[in-house]
Amino acid sequence: MARAVTTRHKTIATAAAWIVALLIFFPILYTIITSFKSEQEAIQGFNLLPSGTMESYTEVEAQNGYFKFFLNSVLLSVGSTILALLIAVPAAWSMAFSPSKRTKDILMWMLSTKMMPAVAVLFPIYLIFRDTGLLDSRVGLMVMLMLINLPIVVWMLYTYFREIPGEILEAARMDGASLWNEIIYVLTPMAVPGIASTMLLNIILAWNEAFWTIRLTTTEAAPLTAFISSFSSPQGLFWAKLSAASTLAIAPILIMGWFSQKQLVRGLTFGAVK
Amino acid sequence: MKLRTLTLGLLSASALAFAAHAESITIATVNNGDMVRMQKLTDDFTKKNPDIQLQWVTLEENVLRERVTTDIATKGGQYDVMTIGTYEVPIWAKQSWLLPLDKLGDDYDVKDIIPAIAGGLSVDGKLYAAPFYGESSFVMYRKDLMEKAGLTMPEAPTWDFIKQAADKMTDRANGVNGVCLRGKAGWGENMAFLTAMSNSFGARWFDEKWKPQFDQPEWKNTLQFYVDLMKADGPEGASSNGFNENLALFQQGKCGMWIDATVAASFVSDPKSSKVADKVGYALAPDNGLGKRGNWLWAWSLAIPAGTQKADAAEKFVAWATSKGYAELVASKEGWANAPPGTRSSLYANPEYQKAAPFAKMTLDSINAADPTHPTVKPVPYVGVQFVAIPEFQGLGTTVGQLFSAALAGQTSVDDALKQAQDAATAAMTEGGYIQ
Numbered sequence: 031m032a033r034a035v036t037t038r039h040k041t042i043a044t045a046a047a048w049i050v051a052l053l054i055f056f057p058i059l060y061t062i063i064t065s066f067k068s069e070q071e072a073i074q075g076f077n078l079l080p081s082g083t084m085e086s087y088t089e090v091e092a093q094n095g096y097f098k099f100f101l102n103s104v105l106l107s108v109g110s111t112i113l114a115l116l117i118a119v120p121a122a123w124s125m126a127f128s129p130s131k132r133t134k135d136i137l138m139w140m141l142s143t144k145m146m147p148a149v150a151v152l153f154p155i156y157l158i159f160r161d162t163g164l165l166d167s168r169v170g171l172m173v174m175l176m177l178i179n180l181p182i183v184v185w186m187l188y189t190y191f192r193e194i195p196g197e198i199l200e201a202a203r204m205d206g207a208s209l210w211n212e213i214i215y216v217l218t219p220m221a222v223p224g225i226a227s228t229m230l231l232n233i234i235l236a237w238n239e240a241f242w243t244i245r246l247t248t249t250e251a252a253p254l255t256a257f258i259s260s261f262s263s264p265q266g267l268f269w270a271k272l273s274a275a276s277t278l279a280i281a282p283i284l285i286m287g288w289f290s291q292k293q294l295v296r297g298l299t300f301g302a303v304k
Numbered sequence: 305m306k307l308r309t310l311t312l313g314l315l316s317a318s319a320l321a322f323a324a325h326a327e328s329i330t331i332a333t334v335n336n337g338d339m340v341r342m343q344k345l346t347d348d349f350t351k352k353n354p355d356i357q358l359q360w361v362t363l364e365e366n367v368l369r370e371r372v373t374t375d376i377a378t379k380g381g382q383y384d385v386m387t388i389g390t391y392e393v394p395i396w397a398k399q400s401w402l403l404p405l406d407k408l409g410d411d412y413d414v415k416d417i418i419p420a421i422a423g424g425l426s427v428d429g430k431l432y433a434a435p436f437y438g439e440s441s442f443v444m445y446r447k448d449l450m451e452k453a454g455l456t457m458p459e460a461p462t463w464d465f466i467k468q469a470a471d472k473m474t475d476r477a478n479g480v481n482g483v484c485l486r487g488k489a490g491w492g493e494n495m496a497f498l499t500a501m502s503n504s505f506g507a508r509w510f511d512e513k514w515k516p517q518f519d520q521p522e523w524k525n526t527l528q529f530y531v532d533l534m535k536a537d538g539p540e541g542a543s544s545n546g547f548n549e550n551l552a553l554f555q556q557g558k559c560g561m562w563i564d565a566t567v568a569a570s571f572v573s574d575p576k577s578s579k580v581a582d583k584v585g586y587a588l589a590p591d592n593g594l595g596k597r598g599n600w601l602w603a604w605s606l607a608i609p610a611g612t613q614k615a616d617a618a619e620k621f622v623a624w625a626t627s628k629g630y631a632e633l634v635a636s637k638e639g640w641a642n643a644p645p646g647t648r649s650s651l652y653a654n655p656e657y658q659k660a661a662p663f664a665k666m667t668l669d670s671i672n673a674a675d676p677t678h679p680t681v682k683p684v685p686y687v688g689v690q691f692v693a694i695p696e697f698q699g700l701g702t703t704v705g706q707l708f709s710a711a712l713a714g715q716t717s718v719d720d721a722l723k724q725a726q727d728a729a730t731a732a733m734t735e736g737g738y739i740q
Contacts, residue, residue: 070555074556156378160379160380248359249359260364262335265548267552
């Protein structure tokens, strides 16, 4: 009897999980379906069966070459993530293993910067970028993306580092390890799963960032977010082309997310249940 | 061997020097069909001007507006040519954000630009943007359905006729709506249509002292007529429909009439995308016998921001893209029907264009019937037919658009929408210092 109940519960839970997952995934699925429709089909209303035409993909590629934008997306997301880790690992280490009275306040303050609407600082940032010659430069945008994601990276790493027993680090110190040796040879290998999932999440966040990447670029540094934005038309049908551009833009990150889902889930749920 | 190496070296060096000399200009634009076509044809420009390279930035209309405003206000210098509309030109020119276009070349023929369009892009007699394509609005209707209804569309219909025709053409069982009009909220969406319509009802946004006029009977008549017409004969969910949604409905044969941009004529008459291509007739936008029609005036134009370092190269490009020669280039590659409309009188005098574009005369008549400096029956303190050329209008126009869209959707009454619009406009005008 107990087994039957458990099986039934499991079935219900699995079905519920599938329904929720499908609901969440549906907008992406519908975008992919729409990308295989003609413009007329795309605007005609809800329809899950496309005619299968590839004309939107052909037009999108002919109109606005995909590869340059893709390359910029890769450089910006990976570059900003590496920069963020270089700063966040030592920061999280110090907060996790040498906390002071104000550590929690600093962490909260860092997080609070994420609560500010980005548009509120658009003009100051734009002026700084203009005066430093960083408008439409990959380096400038890498720094910007690193800065906006840094609070999350520090928080995630801090949470992982807190799980590592301080005694192990003390033992390393007893054996004469220097501070850097301690971070590089003892802490980092133990925190690799955490760092990996932080890295993956940060790449996704940087890849999808659409406010600054559109507003601080024109031609040279424009990533895939700018590529998508270029297909919306005030006078002319564009849903199929826009869907094709969106599919091309999200495909790489979707594939990366699929292959690294174990690390991602582990990273996102780490420390959630104690 | 040595001589050959030397020659090759010299050639490479001169090629490098030339490449280094080539100037690159950045052009910001929207993804409309005519702009996409222009990008494809730029080889002609770069052949004629090998020292100028072109970089394109295509953005969604609202993002483009925000990006270029940010750049121009901070003199960021990211763009050398920008695509802007009739709304921005007078405001930005007065702020000295745009360079006057006075070096377009001897063969440019500025006087050939349609006067109504040139007027909307000039300040104190100086042209600050060159029109790439211009438009007004008019009635597009199904000739077959009109005949079936036993009516004949006059060249210059009244709103009463439109109502009568819409009632007769509506055939919900067969999915035919008598009339399709914009309902989606936005200063450039439903408010473009409703402001132009209100002019023909004698309404105005502000009196001479900038006092909002939504509490006046003319606005009540406009909005009530619009809501009643759409409820009786409009498509389902009309409050979400903008240009593109109505275009799709009309092309699929689901609208008896559609009153919208003249540029739509080339889409609805294109047999590749329109099921009703051979059944479309055109008429002037309706009136109420008060001396003003409900048609607007707009031009997507190319302007040069004051912050550019490459003004000469930018002006060369603007002159090329808006010249008579460009229209001929498009005609030679893609036919006269695809020449950018609504900018040059010579295009409308061209028999080949008249033959290829049956809507040509009606488009020109519609453009000529719009007067941005005297948009409505009573005097107004502003310029603009379907907008008010003040910086506050983008925000206020969209707020009022949301209220009127809600009235169309039945979420609020016409009276409530007008009262809230009056309050919002009064607050915006007071805050802006227009009302003391």
